[in-house]
Amino acid sequence: MTIEGSDIIGALLLEGADLIAVVPADRIRAGRLPEGIPLPALLVRGVSSVARQPLKRNGPVRRTDRVSVTVRADSHRDRKDIISLVRRFCAFRTGQLGGGQNVSVLSAGTGPDVNGPGDSFEKTQDFRVSWDAED
Numbered sequence: 861m862t863i864e865g866s867d868i869i870g871a872l873l874l875e876g877a878d879l880i881a882v883v884p885a886d887r888i889r890a891g892r893l894p895e896g897i898p899l900p901a902l903l904v905r906g907v908s909s910v911a912r913q914p915l916k917r918n919g920p921v922r923r924t925d926r927v928s929v930t931v932r933a934d935s936h937r938d939r940k941d942i943i944s945l946v947r948r949f950c951a952f953r954t955g956q957l958g959g960g961q962n963v964s965v966l967s968a969g970t971g972p973d974v975n976g977p978g979d980s981f982e983k984t985q986d987f988r989v990s991w992d993a994e995d
Contacts, residue, residue, distance in 0.1 A: 865925025865989035871958030876949035960991035
């Protein structure tokens with residue numbers, strides 16, 4: 861199975877007990893959020909991916925994905941607090957994480973405040989996830 865940056869971020873989010881206390885694990889999804897999902901909820905999506913291209917292939921290739929975590933909440937305050945928790949559990953992490961080898965995760969900025977479906981509050985937190993991939 862090929863690991864993606866979104867898999868690594870998803871695993872880190874699910875390890876955060878303080879985050880899971882606020883956003884239950886069944887409300888952390890990849891790809892898209894179903895209509896009518898209870899809030900708060902998190903959506904983890906890959907934005908872009910780059911792999912180094914060495915002249916000789918002798919093992920793993922360093923891959924870097926930009927991953928976006930969208931927070932959807934009932935209030936501006938809840939959204940802000942959850943973004944902080946997402947950063948706390950994902951940013952500045954290194955090691956063997958989420959099935960990846962030699963992983964490093966850096967914060968890559970936040971998106972704008974957006975009006976979400978059902979009068980919800982949304983904002984994205986992006987991460988830059990690098991690891992050694994066996995593509």
